[in-house]
Amino acid sequence: MKRIEIALPASLDNLKLVERPIRRPGAGELLVKVQANSLNFHDALVVRGILTSAAGRVPLSDGAGEVVETGADVSEFKAGDRVTGTFFANWAEGPATLERIAQMRGEHVDGFASEYVTLPANQFTHTPASLTDTQAATLPCAALTAWRALRVAGPVQPGETVLVKGSGGVSIFALQFARLLGAQVIVLTSSAKKAEKLRHLGASHVINYREVPAWDNLVRQLSNGVGVDHVVDVVGGDLTQTLKAMRVNAHLSLIGGLSRQPIQFPTFAAVTGNIRMSAITVGSREHQVEMMRIIEQTQLQPVLDRHFELPALGDAFRYMETQLHFGKIVITR
Structure with missing residues (x-):
């Protein structure tokens, strides 16, 4: 072979x-x-x-x-x-x-x-x-990572709002799973071409973070003025804007760290916001079995x-x- x-x-x-x-x-x-x-x-x-x-x-x-x-x-x-x-x-x-x-x-x-x-x-x-x-x-890496972040660590409830950063494999699966779980999804990207594809997949709002540097303010506005319930962050680095975009007691999934920069955030903002953070490294076979079952039931592609x-x-x-x-x-x- x-x-x-x-x-x-x-x-x-x-x-x-x-x-x-x-x-x-x-x-x-x-x-x-x-x-x-x-x-x-x-x-x-x-x-x-x-x-x-x-x-x-x-x-x-x-x-x-x-x-x-x-x-x-x-x-x-x-x-x-x-x-x-x-x-x-x-x-x-x-x-x-x-x-x-x-x-x-x-x-x-x-x-x-x-x-x-x-x-x-x-x-x-x-x-x-x-x-x-x-x-x-x-599915075994990107999809299961997104699944664990939203279904296991979150967990996302119908009617909640999820902020997804980027348009790579984990981010696209996070968008698909969040929609499947009944959530509204806001996505950050720097590509106008990819923005249209993200909308086609069900994103309620897509923000070009190069065109809107203060995207945290817009995210809060788009989530009833209080901030999002969940964030799927594959970038890492400075999380100041991310925390500002989150409501009190929201959940942040830290995944991968594509920026290759150290995680930084204002501790006071995280504490006063009662932000819950989960560092996610893919998932178990048990998680994968459940994900596979739901994918088959819902016909997710x-x-x-x-x-x-x-x-x-x-x-x-x-x-x-x-x-x-x-x-x-x-x-x-």
Whole structure:
């Protein structure tokens, strides 16, 4: 089988397409033919060497495909089942612990940039029948992060208002899930072209933060003058305006930190506002099972951008860095 491995020093030029044998599944394992992957910011940090990885590591946290063979003692899946991998190798259920979040797929353990993978069955969930493998491959990292922020940590209630910052993968899923949960959504972006697409997905209001530098005031006006109930923040850095845009006792989900700047905010404003903050790192298999069930029930459709093939993984990341995409960049077989 063919797969991508990272050669050191990690860089897009050191993503090597290699041939490796397929390992048959042992007890409790599945052999899965991977049909699709999607790219995430976390993956980009790994393949660029910003996050440390081992020589020969297989990148990409997201993957979906079909079970080819099951090992002994596997009862939840059978050959022919469509499955989607999980982001964490050890976080099946319960709250996050050091042990449960220690192994991120594609960084600390091998990921899904491979034609086949052989992994424990409890590192997969059933793929919703309403989705293709390509659509399902967008879910384990970006979608589950947004889901946990809004459904688990929030949780968002019908009629509330959610502020979403940006238009990347997590942000688009946050918009879709917030609408699904009955909330009004305000989105910040710097792209007029993307603003129209965000409105089409259901955003009640889209604010271009370059054209409206004092966007916190406008957000408060658009949320009955009291501020939003929830914020999904993928940017990080200075959160002064974010706190000003929030009502008393609102919830702030801190995700990713795309700005790569230290989190800063006025402590007094956070305390007097009784702001609740949750730092979100994707979610558990249990969270993913629930998310998959709701996606199938509601027929939610992930937003896809460009498709690449596995040998062109480096080109896919280069395209990702242009920030021209809207929706998930996917790798198909």
